[in-house]
Every structure is written in structure tokens, then in C-alpha cells.
Amino acid sequence: MAARDMEQRRWERLVTWLHERGMHTDALKVERRPRQGKPLIICSDGGYGLFMRDACAPTETLFTKLSATQLVSLHLCRHRPPPDSESADPAFGPYISSLPRHFGFHPLLWLVEGDSPAKILLSHLPPALNKMLKEIEMRFSSDWATCQEYLKDPHCTESDYLWAWLNVNTRCMHYRVKPSRSHPDNLAMCPIMDFANHTPDGEHMEPKPTKEFPARADVSFVATNERASPGEELFFCYGPHANRTLFVEYGFAIPEAFGEVDVEDLLQEEFRRRGVLGKLMQDVLESEGYWGEWTLHLQPEPFVSFRLLTALRLLHSASLQYLDPPTISPMSILEWKETLLGTREHLSGEVERYCKNTLHDICRRVIKRSDDALNVLDQSELPCPPLFAETVKLLWEEERAVAEGILGSDI
Incomplete structure (x- = not known):
């Protein structure tokens, strides 16, 4: 008092x-x-x-x-x-x-x-x-x-x-x-x-x-x-x-936040799997200003950021030109660059399908790691105020909700 x-x-x-x-x-x-x-x-x-x-x-x-x-x-x-x-x-x-x-x-x-x-x-x-x-x-x-x-x-x-x-x-x-x-x-x-x-x-x-x-x-x-x-x-x-x-x-989180998830770490793994080609694609994205900040969104309706879509399209359209040193074939990304300029809305149906498959795989991985993290938080006796742990849970619940929203949409 x-x-x-x-x-x-x-x-x-x-x-x-x-x-x-x-x-x-x-x-x-x-x-x-x-x-x-x-x-x-x-x-x-x-x-x-x-x-x-x-x-x-x-x-x-x-x-x-x-x-x-x-x-x-x-x-x-x-x-x-x-x-x-x-x-x-x-x-x-x-x-x-x-x-x-x-x-x-x-x-x-x-x-x-x-x-x-x-x-x-x-x-x-x-x-x-x-x-x-x-x-x-x-x-x-x-x-x-x-x-x-x-x-x-x-x-x-x-x-x-x-x-x-x-x-x-x-x-x-x-x-x-x-x-x-x-x-x-x-x-x-x-x-x-x-x-x-x-x-x-x-x-x-x-x-x-x-x-x-x-x-x-x-x-x-x-x-x-x-x-x-x-x-x-x-x-x-x-x-x-x-x-x-x-x-x-x-220092706070709320249940009604503008749902958004950054999946940069998961998509970077996809580029690393491509080895030399992945590093070359990273160089292209960096030079164009599209490396990183790849996000999924829930409001006003589920959508992916243009930055994420741009990275996915390059991931599935670029091919190597075996020179010394190796480089990306200019012809393989010609249409991709047109999507940046706004002169082309989509790439080929095959590339767009590959992009969708990778996107859905990323969403499933977000859901899996969110569930795992929430289970650990629920089962652990943490030496901190319960409100702090509940706030961290909200962060994971938002990630899961956004990923589920993307999977349940027409994207």
C-alpha cells in the first residue's frame, strides 16, 4: 500500500x-x-x-x-x-x-x-x-x-x-x-x-x-x-x-497482432543446399536488394511478401553456366528479372509450382518447430515470472497461426 x-x-x-x-x-x-x-x-x-x-x-x-x-x-x-x-x-x-x-x-x-x-x-x-x-x-x-x-x-x-x-x-x-x-x-x-x-x-x-x-x-x-x-x-x-x-x-506481445513470420533462416537453408549455385543466387539477390526479410503474412488475408516470392522464383529458375569460374546463365534468369521490373507477372507454370511446394514445405516446418517450442515451454519449470513465458508462447502461436493461414489459403 x-x-x-x-x-x-x-x-x-x-x-x-x-x-x-x-x-x-x-x-x-x-x-x-x-x-x-x-x-x-x-x-x-x-x-x-x-x-x-x-x-x-x-x-x-x-x-x-x-x-x-x-x-x-x-x-x-x-x-x-x-x-x-x-x-x-x-x-x-x-x-x-x-x-x-x-x-x-x-x-x-x-x-x-x-x-x-x-x-x-x-x-x-x-x-x-x-x-x-x-x-x-x-x-x-x-x-x-x-x-x-x-x-x-x-x-x-x-x-x-x-x-x-x-x-x-x-x-x-x-x-x-x-x-x-x-x-x-x-x-x-x-x-x-x-x-x-x-x-x-x-x-x-x-x-x-x-x-x-x-x-x-x-x-x-x-x-x-x-x-x-x-x-x-x-x-x-x-x-x-x-x-x-x-x-x-x-517488451510485450498481444494475441491480436498483425500476424507476420520471418522465414529467412529456413529459406537460406534452401540456398545453401544448392552449393555454388546457391551462393551465386545469393549474390544476385543481394545486388538487386532482395536478400533477406522474407516474410509470411496473415492480414488482411494470408499472403507472402514480394521479397519472399522473388527469392523463391530465383531459387527455382536459375541454372549454372559451367565456365571458369561458374556463373549463373543469364538466359535462365531473364524472365525472373522481368518480374522485378513489372513487365511480367508470373514465370512458367512449372517454376510457380516449385515455388508453391517450397513455400508449403517452409510453412510445415514453421508449424512443426512452433509446436515443439510450445511443448517445451509447457513442460518446463522456468525460473522466471509466468507472464514472461506466456509472452514468448504468444510469439510461437503467432508463427504457427500465420503458417497455418498460408497453408489453408489458395497461395
């Missing part, structure tokens, strides 16, 4: 702090309900959304070589609240104190901190997730190495920076501060709004800046449905992501 009271006081200080800086908070209430996360609740009659009138900006502009993620993470790291206490940051202390204190549910923490009881789950993940986790670990490690050049406080550890980095990576939102729309520094931490939960069924809120550029525009959070009722929870849609992306980036 004491911890719950402390959390409530933090929220009250945060709302007061925001109100003093111009945010309309009269219609705002934060409640904890029996589910994971902190939902946002509109409590006034007839509320259409939540509105942030003024941006909370630092009083001083910093000119460094750090990216936005590195800079904000560094600031949070330096002002991380002590256990059971508040952040001493004079600029953003109430906000930093309201941020999540622990990320035991996030797979990056399992990977970086070896003493996590959930680390054992890393060996039970689908293959594509291990690759994605390695990529996010490289991003984190690179940012940590860069920030150490600026971090003079010996008391700030890698664990502190991981806490800060995960807060930024899981809670920042797009906010344009650069001329280019796609610049990676177009992000901001947004008090209160960053506690809205994700829904895959269409967001209830979306940010609307009062002007496109430059930065410092006011931001309204507009309800996208006709009316938000008092007591109704407000959601964002993080994007049409598969569970593997939600899990690696945010």
Missing part, C-alpha cells in the same frame, strides 16, 4: 508540474486498473481528447555530436531516481520520477544483464527474434559507448544507462525537430501521453502539431473516434507491427 501511495503522489506532482508549465490537466485522471501498464482516462463530460498547450523544453540549447536518443538517454541516466525516492533533476524531476523504475519484462535487459532470471527465455525464442535482439543490443551498446565520452559521473553505470535508454526507446514519440521528415532525431518524450497503452484495432488518439515545422509547435492529441466517453481508456496504435517487433522494441 505504501508503494501505491508513493506512486499516486508522484502522479500528482507530475500533473501539478505540467499544469504550471501550461498543460490543460482539468480533464485528466490516471488510474491503475487490473492489467499491465498505466492507462489514461478522460474524466470530464464530453472530452474529445487531451491537449498539451505548451512544449516543455530545456532552457538551454545544447550543441553536441550526440543523437536525440543518446542525448535524452544520457540526461535520464544522470538523473535516475534512487530506489524509493525521487529524481533530483531541477528541470524534469517530476516527470523522470514518474517513469517506469524497472524493465525486467524487456528482452534487451535479459540479454545485457546476465543475472536476469528471464535470461533462460532467450534460448526459447523464434530464430528471427534472436537476430532482431542482437541488432537492438548493438544499437544500445553503440549509444552507451558514445555517451561514455560525455559521462563524467563514475556512479552512472551501464545498468543506469540501460534503464534510461529503454525509457526513451519504449516511450518516445515522433516530433519533428529537423527539416527532414525521416531524420532519426525527430522524437520527444511526452509526459502523460507516453503512458497510453497500445491497441492494434485503430488508435483512439493521434498527435496533431499546430504546424509542420519548425519545432516548438503546440501538440494536440486528437481523438480519432467520434466521441470519447468519461471513463474510457485512451489508446495509441504503435503501428501495424508483428508481435516480434512489439516484443523486441517494447
